Amino acid sequence: MPAAGSSWQVGGHEHAPAPYRGFHFPAEIIIEAVWLEVIIPPRATLVPSNTADTAPTRRDRHIQRIVDTGRMSWQAETKYGRRSKGETAMARYKGILGDRLHARSLPAQQAEAIIGVTALNRMLDAGRPTSVRSA
Template sequence: MPHKFNDARRDKFPKAKYRVSNCSEYNESLRRRGDVTIWVSDDVVQKWRSPRRKTRGGQSRYSDLAIEICLTLRVVFRLPLRQTQGFVRSTAKLMGMALVVPDFSFLSRRGKGLKITPNRSVSDKSITLIVDSTGLKVHGGNGWHEEKHGTKKARKTWRKLHIGLDPETGDIVASKLTTEHVGDETALPELLTDMDADVSRFLADGAYDGQGVADCLIGKFGRGVEVIIPPPKNAAHGENAQRNHHIDAIAQHGRMSWQTKTGYNERSRIEAQIGRWKQVIGDRLQARDFDNQIAEVKIASKALNRMTGLGRAAYERVF
């Protein structure tokens, strides 16, 4: 939780302990994540080649599915493009598939602007949407050339990853990659563009506290959406009735009580999802071009959702 008023005597509060109640099922789902047959289905041969175009221009040799499969294996197993080509080629040979694997340079070119179909659970119910952002490193020069040869020190840069999480299913329902100069409130409208689910509750940290966020959510999901964003300490009443109610509740009962009653503590799940992204996918983008990096983020989101579909850990509190 971001507001630890009892931090000075925090050691007096015993830390809650949990255990996994479905160990066997969860262990099997972790094993299946490394199974190549999970990522390459049997009908891939029929969809490997691109359908013949009837308009002017050259014929495309590989379908978008073929490029997506190769780039997905690259993201999941953290492979460079050349090793990806060899890995897919050997996998097709072992599985008895007669496939011509795209060249590494071809994968790089086709990755720009690649349309990725989202892989997430479809629900008729309204969902709770939790939004947050984090930084991802990009490829840069190493310090050896700077120290040994006195070359100009490279300016460090990074990308900003914005994601939206459905805590009930554990799926990433929205993802957006921007430069480091784009703020959370500015990136929210584009983040919600591809969402097809109805949202009844919206949770985010104080970086999203603004009238622009409220207007964006009302325009996208209607006035019935419940917005749970902690206002700052010096917040004043304004035109937003929900925000005014949060300010009054915090003033009367305290911020910790407000967090418990509104369910704001559920926002910790997206922090865990960000940690999972950096543990499984990595904290660095492999692609160097920005358009390829956007495709890489879309593929990573789809791969994580597929891993979630294989099985999730069920926790129960023991202390």
């Protein structure tokens, strides 16, 4: 588990999805997130590990499921589309409001984030058409 204030790194390489790279996470968030299962789809040229038959890893189990049911079914089972929505939201937030919070204290940062998300939601609502069914 990463130390408080560090980014997600393994062997000196960042492994967070692109919109989250460069963010540093407090210990409270990291401790609360240990139960999450990170799912990154294997490439189309997927190859199981050498121990896939005896001691399959999580990646091996995902590869086998893709082989058995197909990539689209696997994405539906793992709710992979949620990741895309989360990445899009983070990219939108960072693109419009900046890469970092400007407040120094945690309560002020929380307020700044809430204000930013509220502003983005209002922008989305303003651009969304109102659809009315006509008979």
